[in-house]
Amino acid sequence: MIGVLGPGGIGGLVAARLAAAGHDVTIVASERTAAEITARGLRFTAPGTPEDVSYPTARAYLTEPVDVLFVAVKATDLLPALQRIPAKTLGNATVVPFLNGVDHMSLLRATYPEANVAAATIAVEATRHRPGVVEQVSTMADVGLTEGSDVAELLAKAGFDVTTHPDESTALWRKLVFLAPFALLTTSAQAPLGEALEKRGEWLHPLAQEAAAAAKSQNAEVDAEAVEARIRGAAPTFRSSLLKDFLDGRALELDAIAGPIIRALGRDNAPATVDAVATILGS
Known part of the structure; x- marks a missing residue:
């Protein structure tokens, strides 16, 4: 059952x-x-x-x-x-x-x-x-x-x-290191991936680096460069669930997606993530 x-x-x-x-x-x-x-x-x-x-x-x-x-x-x-x-x-x-x-x-x-x-x-x-x-x-x-x-x-x-x-931390952080940059980028730009990269493509690298650094602090190794390449190679029409919720006026999972990164690194060491969250909340 x-x-x-x-x-x-x-x-x-x-x-x-x-x-x-x-x-x-x-x-x-x-x-x-x-x-x-x-x-x-x-x-x-x-x-x-x-x-x-x-x-x-x-x-x-x-x-x-x-x-x-x-x-x-x-x-x-x-x-x-x-x-x-x-x-x-x-x-x-x-x-x-x-x-x-x-x-x-x-x-x-x-x-x-x-x-x-x-x-x-x-x-x-x-x-x-x-x-x-x-x-x-x-x-x-x-x-x-x-x-x-x-x-x-x-x-x-x-x-x-x-x-x-091999372990729980790796299983969870491997997804989050991909999801956080993708979701924060598309939602802050209020656009699917292709348009978001055109508008704010320079945000992707620091967002991926911060997410990977947070994962490492929790004993999970994730390749930030590989994550960035994977996001850039995804379909331009790809939309994150965070973006869909934002556009539909639903509650946002910002704490679940960005919160672990900011808490792991501290605000001063996660400026791109903090700025993306502030942009979304201020939209």
């Missing part, structure tokens, strides 16, 4: 792929979204494939134990969302959080002391068009896990490209 907390772009994608692979999936969501999926199913599209419609169980609260719980809510929504997952019901399940940042790990372990909380990341562009209707926009769907994770095979068989890392 698999649970998915938060069937937005990421959670809906995970639920749909696992359901298509034959797993028994329970979605935990708001009352409205749970009712929508119960009545109409979960509709999912991905590049080059026809629409898939599945009918996972959908509830407003987790009422039965699961073996694995994927947590796929926004960092800004994590605390209220966890009220839908009672610790006694979850028990010793494996919890796989697909959240931005690094600070959620300690919160999840404090909330679910009996559970096995596994460090995990996901890199994919996905959008929830409305409750129960999810589109995978990018062709890539990459998952990072710590070595020895018991969900690696589960996700690989569901069509994800899974990479394992």
Whole structure:
């Protein structure tokens, strides 16, 4: 039995792929979204494939134990969302959080002391068009896990490209060192990647350097030059989730994305990150 907390772009994608692979999936969501999926199913599209419609169980609260719980809510929504997952019901399940940042790990372990909380990341562009209707926009769907994770095979068989890392810090910071420069650059420019590079391309190098330095301070080695090259080589239409939230007027995950870098280095040693945050907040 698999649970998915938060069937937005990421959670809906995970639920749909696992359901298509034959797993028994329970979605935990708001009352409205749970009712929508119960009545109409979960509709999912991905590049080059026809629409898939599945009918996972959908509830407003987790009422039965699961073996694995994927947590796929926004960092800004994590605390209220966890009220839908009672610790006694979850028990010793494996919890796989697909959240931005690094600070959620300690919160999840404090909330679910009996559970096995596994460090995990996901890199994919996905959008929830409305409750129960999810589109995978990018062709890539990459998952990072710590070595020895018991969900690696589960996700690989569901069509994800899974990479394992030797330790938790590396697994989390490898994504953040890519995400922070990309998200801060595109959101401060209020534009997709190609236009953002034209407007503020000189910001990318210091942002990547600061993110990599913060990772190193937490015992995670990430090549800043390789990250910068990867971002510059990405599709010009690529938009970060932070940019989408900014344009739609939703709460921003700035603390989850930029906060760990500033806290690790100190404000004086992360001027590009601090300036990017100030620009976004002042927009």
